[in-house]
Amino acid sequence: MSLDSSVSKAAKPHDVLAAGLRDEMRAVNELIRERMASEHAPRIPEVTAHLVEAGGKRLRPLLTLAAARLCGYDGPYHVHLAATVEFIHTATLLHDDVVDESQQRRGRPTANLLWDNKSSVLVGDYLFARAFQLMTDTGNMRVLRILSNAAATIAEGEVLQMTAAQDLATDESIYLKVVRGKTAALFSAATEVGGVIAGADDAHVKALFDYGDALGIAFQIADDLLDYQGDSGATGKNIGDDFRERKLTLPVIKAVAEADAEERAFWSRTIEKGQQDEGDLEHAMALLTKHGALDATRKDAFGWSCKARAALEILPQTDLRDTLIELSDYVVARLN
Amino acid sequence: MSLDSSVSKAAKPHDVLAAGLRDEMRAVNELIRERMASEHAPRIPEVTAHLVEAGGKRLRPLLTLAAARLCGYDGPYHVHLAATVEFIHTATLLHDDVVDESQQRRGRPTANLLWDNKSSVLVGDYLFARAFQLMTDTGNMRVLRILSNAAATIAEGEVLQMTAAQDLATDESIYLKVVRGKTAALFSAATEVGGVIAGADDAHVKALFDYGDALGIAFQIADDLLDYQGDSGATGKNIGDDFRERKLTLPVIKAVAEADAEERAFWSRTIEKGQQDEGDLEHAMALLTKHGALDATRKDAFGWSCKARAALEILPQTDLRDTLIELSDYVVARLN
Numbered sequence: 001m002s003l004d005s006s007v008s009k010a011a012k013p014h015d016v017l018a019a020g021l022r023d024e025m026r027a028v029n030e031l032i033r034e035r036m037a038s039e040h041a042p043r044i045p046e047v048t049a050h051l052v053e054a055g056g057k058r059l060r061p062l063l064t065l066a067a068a069r070l071c072g073y074d075g076p077y078h079v080h081l082a083a084t085v086e087f088i089h090t091a092t093l094l095h096d097d098v099v100d101e102s103q104q105r106r107g108r109p110t111a112n113l114l115w116d117n118k119s120s121v122l123v124g125d126y127l128f129a130r131a132f133q134l135m136t137d138t139g140n141m142r143v144l145r146i147l148s149n150a151a152a153t154i155a156e157g158e159v160l161q162m163t164a165a166q167d168l169a170t171d172e173s174i175y176l177k178v179v180r181g182k183t184a185a186l187f188s189a190a191t192e193v194g195g196v197i198a199g200a201d202d203a204h205v206k207a208l209f210d211y212g213d214a215l216g217i218a219f220q221i222a223d224d225l226l227d228y229q230g231d232s233g234a235t236g237k238n239i240g241d242d243f244r245e246r247k248l249t250l251p252v253i254k255a256v257a258e259a260d261a262e263e264r265a266f267w268s269r270t271i272e273k274g275q276q277d278e279g280d281l282e283h284a285m286a287l288l289t290k291h292g293a294l295d296a297t298r299k300d301a302f303g304w305s306c307k308a309r310a311a312l313e314i315l316p317q318t319d320l321r322d323t324l325i326e327l328s329d330y331v332v333a334r335l336n
Numbered sequence: 337m338s339l340d341s342s343v344s345k346a347a348k349p350h351d352v353l354a355a356g357l358r359d360e361m362r363a364v365n366e367l368i369r370e371r372m373a374s375e376h377a378p379r380i381p382e383v384t385a386h387l388v389e390a391g392g393k394r395l396r397p398l399l400t401l402a403a404a405r406l407c408g409y410d411g412p413y414h415v416h417l418a419a420t421v422e423f424i425h426t427a428t429l430l431h432d433d434v435v436d437e438s439q440q441r442r443g444r445p446t447a448n449l450l451w452d453n454k455s456s457v458l459v460g461d462y463l464f465a466r467a468f469q470l471m472t473d474t475g476n477m478r479v480l481r482i483l484s485n486a487a488a489t490i491a492e493g494e495v496l497q498m499t500a501a502q503d504l505a506t507d508e509s510i511y512l513k514v515v516r517g518k519t520a521a522l523f524s525a526a527t528e529v530g531g532v533i534a535g536a537d538d539a540h541v542k543a544l545f546d547y548g549d550a551l552g553i554a555f556q557i558a559d560d561l562l563d564y565q566g567d568s569g570a571t572g573k574n575i576g577d578d579f580r581e582r583k584l585t586l587p588v589i590k591a592v593a594e595a596d597a598e599e600r601a602f603w604s605r606t607i608e609k610g611q612q613d614e615g616d617l618e619h620a621m622a623l624l625t626k627h628g629a630l631d632a633t634r635k636d637a638f639g640w641s642c643k644a645r646a647a648l649e650i651l652p653q654t655d656l657r658d659t660l661i662e663l664s665d666y667v668v669a670r671l672n
Contacts, residue, residue, distance in 0.1 A: 009393075019517070038491060038492055038495070040510075041495040041496040042499075042501050043495050044492065047366065068430040095457050095461060097523060098457055099457055099458060117434070118434075121431050122494045122495045122498065123491075123495060125431060125490075125494070126426075126488060126491035126492055129487035129488035129490070130488055132480070133484045133485060134479045136477060139477060141477065144480060148465055148468035148469045148472055151464070151468065152462060152467070155459075155465050156374055156377050156380065156462055157375060159380055159458045159462065162455070163377065165377050167446055173348075174376075177376050179434055223560070267401040
């Protein structure tokens, strides 16, 4: 594939992808608009349009389209699968905002705030069902298995996060399960089904899965790290939001693993019991630095980014493949 | 099939079905227990066990098993489909209780009360995903289409009910869409997939669909009628619950259609605006009687029961078929 020459060399890899796949993304958006309609219940397109048209990066459907094209697909169904992936993503956002009692999403008030929790729960269910209908259009049983497995992993990861987030016994292996559930499972399903629908051989399908999995994990670890050391102007988040919300993310898990009795008591009070006083965030940062937790977390993020790059090496070299590799560099580049 | 002779002639048709399909239901329950487990998130089986083990009549999976056997199926996958149908049903119950802010279900506190709304939303999502995984085990694309369509109809019906329930413009055709969503869509999908997995011909599959659809509608109309004229000892509901909860059910829709200006103002105040005073329920009952709305609703229920019976007539006469016909009589017999 030849990527759009109007996109400059310095452009973000995500924008390069979007430009190169512009026509197919237009078809995806058309299909999304068509399938999120409801003849009988106008509340449904109201709620979904609010979220879908707010933009978002549409990274997941782009990954599906890119994976299918990388494997030489020239049929119509990667568009269905890309829309399916976006529907599943949108449904989980609607339900997440109910679960987290969120007020804002993509810079706009959340649907649960604009309408109510009921609408968010039921419209999310509708989108899940529509996602499964869309998949059956492909007639491909293997993509149905992959995406229903991903949906189960996502829900399981969310339940796990809810119960593990404030429990100091949460270790790195549980963290990884939560991250796969909240981010990587849909990334890896998105890339894998692109390969499957193209009829790619098992090694290439596995490479695409591994790429999506590692990309999603790198992305999430970078996000968790930026919460402690990001530039709030660039990330739109305030330093320490996760600490204040008592989220046990990777930097803290690493610091807890090295903690002495006194430090453990500090984490237990601030994260498990949620009793936070002035100066606690600064003390937490000092402990993260003392135990090298931020550096170790950064290394992990770069490690997953490397795995993503390595996975794609067995695929034929094309501009598209190289853009996907650049994307995996890009998600951790913001850590420098 | 020969039905269990230990069940007396006077037994309820549902119990006759359950006795005749005892071994297969045992396999369904085993599969449900196995698939609702979660290696990583113990909250999931806690919540689902609370609901699944509370009993419930398991009517929907029984319908799937019965339909498959009626069509001579002797493979293993009707068990998967029956479990799928029960998973979808259980997921919708979990989400309904969040939406309705319910306190009790099957005589026990609801999951949203015992745990929290978050758990109900996320565990419901998990069960939906598990339902779709179970379906893919069958390798049958047609049953996947039927059940994903049913899931979309259910969610759409629930949204419609939420927005239409307190709107006097709701007419009988909208009521029917809501009823198909909340009850009949899963009944008809349950019976239809039983026929499809058995490889039944199109006429028999259509008959099974029509039976489930009409049975579900008869069941729901009877329920709505009993709310106004039932014996609270037998139904476990208090007369007028729907009126107090401002639900625009079929008897009221019929009375509103015949209302003069003054009566319309009464319905608008009590249902649309929810301003109810002492004596309003009695006045509502008087209006229902005045316009013959209760009799007309009863006739509708019997009409759908008849349609259910008629649908099955093209299937070969067996004890099992006759039990299904008795079931369609039974759901309206409580109206006499």
